[in-house]
Amino acid sequence: MTGLRRRDMRIGIIGTGNMASALGSRWAAAGHQVLFGGRSAERAGALAGRTGQSAGTVREAAAFGDAVLLALPHDAVAGVLAGLGAADGALRGRLLVDCTNAVGPGFRLTTGTGPGAARAIAEATGARVVKAFNHLPDSVWRRPAPCSPDGPLTVPLCGDDASALETVGTLVRDLGCVPLTVGGLDRAAYLEATTAFLIGLWHSGHDPRTLLPPFDVVTA
Template sequence: MRIGIFGAGGMAAALGGQWAAAGHEVMVAARDQAKAAEISPKVGTWSEIARTSEVILLAVPAASVAEVVAAAGDLSGKVLIDCTNAVGPGARLTVPDQAAGIALSAKDAHVVKAFNLCAVDVWRMTPPVFGGRPLAVPICGSPEAVATVSSLVRDLGCTPLNAGGLDRAKLMEATMAFMVGLWFDGHDAQACFPPLPV
């Protein structure tokens, strides 16, 4: 699969590196071209990478999302994965429904919310397994786009979870902010969600 990545930070490097190792063609657009080249030798502008990719991971700071999506140009038919978190002081959401806003800006793209619930170090694990259980990754979006992203989740050694349509992405974003707030306060947030009895 031809995967474009917008951004060259930790999430871009972690997920991009894993997907490249799984045999995908990874291309990167970022303001810092040198950092982009550390992720992939295939570096271009926002619009170049958008044009040549089937799937795009949006991994820029939340404050830059609108500018980057606009600079990318035509995203028609592309699967656009939003892994961003618009979180401010006190683990409060600064944008209450980030994925929906992206979908309004990229009207003909297939926007999917995924990969936003875990810290970057989790995505560097090969594979992310905890207590013998592979990490489960919720995905919100259209069924076709969720199916595409599910294959990328499996390539990480994780279990994809179809979490419903993009209208449910705001719930996932709120869950992230709530759980991060617990972690910042020193609580074991994972203990809130015990496994189902077998």
């Protein structure tokens, strides 16, 4: 399967909360077809109505189109995947975008020092998993053109499948951002841990940018 570059992708979104709404509405605005799948038909329908897209069940979202965003609390992921028949290979080969954060009390990862959330999802499903969009709050993804102090926002991606990374790269560009593959799924746990670290800083009122000198200073 080759990566998709076209602007009329079909994207299933599992979940109808903040991340589903933020990313789904921006992808819809970019011209993609989105199906919001939730355990509450009312919430899925309301989101679909607001964005001019379609609504369905969690199962319908998992089977919809070219890429599926898992926009669930980390604690719910294993049960939802099991209910979709992951153990029987129902999701094998599907492109799953994992934006989840397994952050518990004290801004600690509930996945501990293990392989991390994205790797666990790949192992449970046989899906082509790409970790993305987890490192910033939904308020950023809702913006028409999220930016860093130096220009368009770079979005780190981790994954093992080149065509899946290419497809998610297109979805990143359609948010007005720049994709950067930072490694395979073996690196996703670092991205997850970095995010837990960043969330802790933001919650305590510290700007993480003050930790970092300009790039040329570091590389001099």
